[in-house]
Each structure stands twice: as C-alpha cells, then as structure tokens.
Amino acid sequence: MIGEWINRWLPTPASAHAAKFDSVLAATHTEGALIFLSWLVLFAIMLVKFRARPGVAPGKPAGQRWPLVAVAAVVLGDVWLLAGSALPAWFERARPVPAGAAEVRVIGEQFAWNFHYPGPDLHFGRTTPSLITAADPIGIDRSDPAAADDYVLIGILVVPVNRPTVVHLSSKDVIHSFTLATMRVKQDVTPGLPVSTWFTPITTGSWEVGCSQLCGLGHYRMRALFDVRTEEEFQAFVADEVSRLTAP
C-alpha cells in the first residue's frame, strides 16, 4: 500500500525490530493518505460544484449526520493504529534484554561519542569524573581490577551481528540523542539520567551513529562510525583491542 511504498526511502532496516517499527510508520502513512486523499477529492468536487454562478440559487445545506462519517473513520483509524500497531510494537521493545547480549557503555560529549567496552571479563571498570583528561575522556579508574581489560573507542562503535547489544547511555555535558538509523534506535541521552536500550543487528554492514538533539555549535559533526561485524570478526576485534592495552 501507500505506506509500504513510502517506506522504500527509509534507511536500510538492519535490526530485528526494524520491520515491526517500519510497519507502524507504513500503517500511519497508509491511513493518513487514505483519509487525506479521499477528503481532497471530495473537497475538489465541492469547489467546482458549489461555485457561485449568476442566476443559480444556492442549494440546500448538508445533512446533519452523514459528514460525521469522516469523524468516525478517524476515530476507528486511531484505535486501529494504537491498539493494532503502535502500542504492541512499543511494549515489545520494553521487554527485558535476552541473555548473552554484548554490552557497551556509550558516553556522549560535545561533540563526540565515546564507547567503553568491558573487555573479556564482561565487567565494566569504575569511571570517575575527576579522572577525566584529554587522553582519557571518560576517566577510567585503572585501580579497579575490573577496569584492567576495559578499552575505549572514540568515534567508532563495533558490535556483533545476530546477537543483542545493550548500550548503556550517559552524557558528560548536555543532552545528546544516540541514533542508529539503520537499527531504528534513537534515545535521548540526558546528563544525570543514565538510560539503556538494546537492539539485535541482523545484517553486517558499515553505517553511522548520529546525534539527534541540538547539543551545541558542533552538533552537526557529532557523528561516529558504526560497524556490525560477524561474531568471529567481533571476537578478533576484542582480542586486538585487549592486546593493545597490554602492549608497552
């Protein structure tokens, strides 16, 4: 239908929940277009039919009831969109994260995304604002044993395909909005209010992380790379990053 046709312009849907979210968009566009276009046809006919003509007396006004069909159609359409499409998809996303997910902490700042990985021990080391320096933008406390194998990437997020990834989001300064267009992930990152979201990529590929909330003069360039790799490539990437930590 009309909505599916419009959806061809969306960024490639590449996560497990993308198809469902896209179908909500398609449904709203289809409903909206049907109502709007049928209304437009009626409107156009009326503009011609009821134009003032010399010597022609105006006709009778419309009946009291039949035009309310339009209102009924909109009510039914709204209920259908909410109950049949949007809310089920919305609540499905609120379910707990499946087991075995990869975890990344994402720390936004003017105008960069920092990605903190827990390393092979799967535990995030402590971070402290007072340890923040230009070289360590998130202030990892290396005295914490859990921090020993942690590594930080600036400007590139790498995740495995076909496995859920949980992103724990926080901001150092102002509100940012973590955006993975192809994953249908967008989450405001408000300082002081850490929040998590998750997604499961279903194809490998190279896309981008964006910022969707005005965060200052460099907002337009707050972009990072986003790589979805096979599980083997991802494990090799983890091993490579950890080996760099221990290298002199």
Add this chain to the structure above:
Amino acid sequence: MTRLTDHKTLGIAYATTAGVFMVVGFLLMLLFRWQLAWPGQPIAVATAIFGETNAPGGILLPEFYYQLVAMHGSVMIFLAVVPMAVGALGSYFVPLQIGASGLAFPRLGAAGYLLYLAAGVLMAASFVLPGGAANSGWTSYPPLAIIASSGQTVWLVGILMLGVSSMLGAISVLATIVAYRAPGLTLMRLPFFVWSQAMTALLLLLAFPALQGAAVFQLMDRVAGTSFFLPSGLAVSNTPLAVSGGGNPLLWQHLFWFLAHPEVYVLILPAMGVVAEVITAHARRALWRYGLMVGAVVALGAWSMVVWAHHMLLTGMSTTLSSFFQITTMAVSVPSVILITSLVVTLWGGAIRYTTAMCFALAFLPMFGLGGVTGLPLGLGPSNLILHDTYYVIGHFHYLVAPGTMFALFAATYHWFPKVTGRRLDERLGLVHFIGSFVTMNAVFLPMFLMGIMGVNRRMYDAGLQYQLAEPTLAWNPHMTWNAVALGVFQLVFLVNIVWSAKRGTPAENPWQATTLEWATTSPPPAGNFAEPPIVTGAPYRYEEEGA
C-alpha cells in the same frame, strides 16, 4: 499612550509590529537557508553586515547559524504569529464582533502591547551582544541553554515579559467577551472567531505560568548559581562544571512543553476562527453544526493541555507513561477533524465566491490537513522514533503554521482590510500573491517529509554533509532555498498591495455582504464603534435567508 487604550489603535499597533517581526523572522530564515543550500559558500556582503565574528570572509559560522535558527523560531512564534493572530486580530475584531465599544481593561491591553514591543526589541537587539543572540533552539533545553552565551539571558527575560504581556491581553479579551456583549448576544450566538479567541486567551492564561516559572529557574541557573536543571557531575570540554548539581534537565522539558504544546493551539485556533468567518461570508452559508464546532474548539483547547509529553517520547520515560501520551495525542485528532469537517461541509450547497480572501481560507484547509495527517506518525512511539528530530518534524509543524496559520492570516487581511481602511485590497495583486505563496510554500516544505523519512536530522549547520544518509538530499536544498526567495518576492507584492490600496483602493463599506456584527457599523468604524448599541436577535451567519 492614551491612544493605545483604543482597541482599534491597539490592534493596528500589534499588526504593524508583528508584521515587522514577520519580515525579520523571514530574513533570518533566508540567511540560514543560504547556508543549507550552499554550505560554507561566502555571501559577498555578509562580513560587512554581520561582522568578522559572525561571518568572516562572508562565510556564516556555526555560532551565527545556530543564532539564526533559534531566533527564527522564537521571533516567528512569540513576536510575529501570536501577536498577529491574538494581539492584532483579537484586539481589533473581538469588540466589533460582539457589538462593544472597546476592550475591557484597556490599560491592561495597552500595557500588554508595550511589554511585547519592549521584549521584541530586546530580543532582536541581543544579536549585538558578545556571543550574539540565543543559540540553543527556541526550545532552550538545559544544560546547553545554561552554559550558552549571554544572548540566552536576554531570551529568558524576553520570554518572561512576553508571558506577562500575553496574560494581560488574555485577561482583557476574556473580560470583554464575558461582560461587553451586545444585548441579545448569547454565548451560542457569538461569531465562531470570538469563540476561538476566547479559548486562545484561556490557554495563554493557564499555560504560560508554567513557562514563566521555568524561565525564572533557568535564569537563576544562569546568573545566580542555582542548579534547578543541572545534575551533579557535569564536565564540559573535560573540565568539571563548578555547580552544586542535583537538578534535573528533564524538568525544564516538562514545564516548557506544558506551555509550548498549548502554544501550538494558540497559533491554530485563531486561524480556524478566521477561516470560519471568511468561508461563511464568501460561500454564503451558515457554519455547518455551529454548536458541535463550539464544543470541538473547547474540547481541543482543553485537551491540548494533556498531550505535552509527546514531544518527549524518547527521553527515557516509562512505557506506561509514554503510552498515556500516545493515546491522548491520537485523541486530539477527534476535535480537530470535527472542526475541519465542519468547515468543509459548510461549503455544501453554497455559492463560493473566489475572492483572494476565500482562496487563502480554502487553501488553509488542505495545508492544515497535511500538517495534521503528518502528526499521526509523530504521535506514535515506534514511528516517532524513526522521525524524531528529522526534517519530517519541520515539515509537519510548518504545514500547520506556515501555509496553515499564515494563510489564515492572509485571508483575514484580505477579508477585513475594507473594515479597517474603508478600501479593498487589489484582487489581481491578491491572486498573484495567493498563487505564488501556495506554490512556493509547498515547494519549500513538501521535500522535507521525504528528507526526514530518509533520516536527515534537523539543526544541521552543513545540511548533513557529514552523513552518508543525507547525501542524496543535498542537491534538493538549493531548489528549496530559491523557492523561499521567490516566496519573499510574492510577499513584496502583498506589501505593495497594502500600501497602495490603503490610499487608492476601491472604497468599500461591506464588500462581502457579511452579516456578523463588525460589519453593522461604518468602515472604518468611528470612535466608540457603533452609533447606537446594536441589539442581536439571531445567529451570526444569516446568509441562507437572503437567497444570495
């Protein structure tokens, strides 16, 4: 000063000032549209006009660009459209339409205008401050707005003054409608425009205090070291921020949208009122189901106070809470559709006279409809996530307010110009203005929906040059900008028409044979409006009786 206590002088003062700010808001837009069309290309004269700090070598800096964007929104909403739709049209026509000699509390009305003028001059002058005008968007989200340059302080003071101004005006208009109606003019005989102004005034009165409070908090955070909106542990540019912390940035968003969502209806309701007046007079029809429309406009106003957090669906609020706001948002479409349907069905069986006023009023309907329909995906969580903060949002609200409300304001000008001046605007120039505005506005705003669907974010200084997904859309921007320039040229035709017709237009008393009370006196109305107080015996729209 004393003359501003006359509601007609007050209305014209509002209209003139708001008109100037409309031009200012438009020029700000042309500047940033240049940057979007040709990112980084110098404008030959820019350095001479805006100085080395804003435009070195003629290239607009991001510092300047974000001022232009924030101030375009602030100027258009707070200093142009609301003062035109409420201050100008409300002050001038509400007393006339209810058969009154003036506004109740005329000094409050005058004080409201002077506060608005002062706030406007102050906000516009903030461009010359070091660091320039406010640059954190018209939404001014903290912490960004709190660490922003001093233009933001002026913006907050301006908003406080505008809030007081709106409330003074609202009290004056509401009291007028309650107390000054002509004998026999019961509430259900009021012209629909008066109902729309009453609801608008009520919304301003109830919603603005929330933003007033929030603006004081943000001002204190900026100048007095408080932390209403600042959490602990902030580090800007890797330097810990010396604030006590413990505040919450989301509190601002709730308070801001508690005003700013009803504010959207403050922009829309007077437009619907105007369209109702124009359509009835120029199609020779009474409003279809007037009582239902009054119910719908009251419901729409009331309901607009419980949808605000749909602007915040992605802030991390609970699924239950966001579902509540998705449901209330969908429900708001019901009174909106009742209003639009009634306006369209009013045409049924009528005799439509295609005057310029009528063309603009009729064009309002599909343009508003498109804005409304594109609100559906934005109101639902999953599709909102896809489109949030993209150009789709810009397309959506501009269809409501630019070809929407602005077209209604144009319709009001062509319709009521004879009432104010005793002369008609030229219809040929009017037709050029209408067709030109209709085509160019759509050429500017229609592509934005597709840009948004493709994932292009708003508030991008370089139009998205850094993003792969924006690449195909970059070539569209020059076309949109040229259309914006053409839109400006067609507005020059409108201005010429106003100036020329005020002196030389065809004299006219009641050229539309309209039956509402404002036409029951001479054009322009004398001091005191009516030689004898009118007595009302029936409905406002009595076109079917005359046989047209």
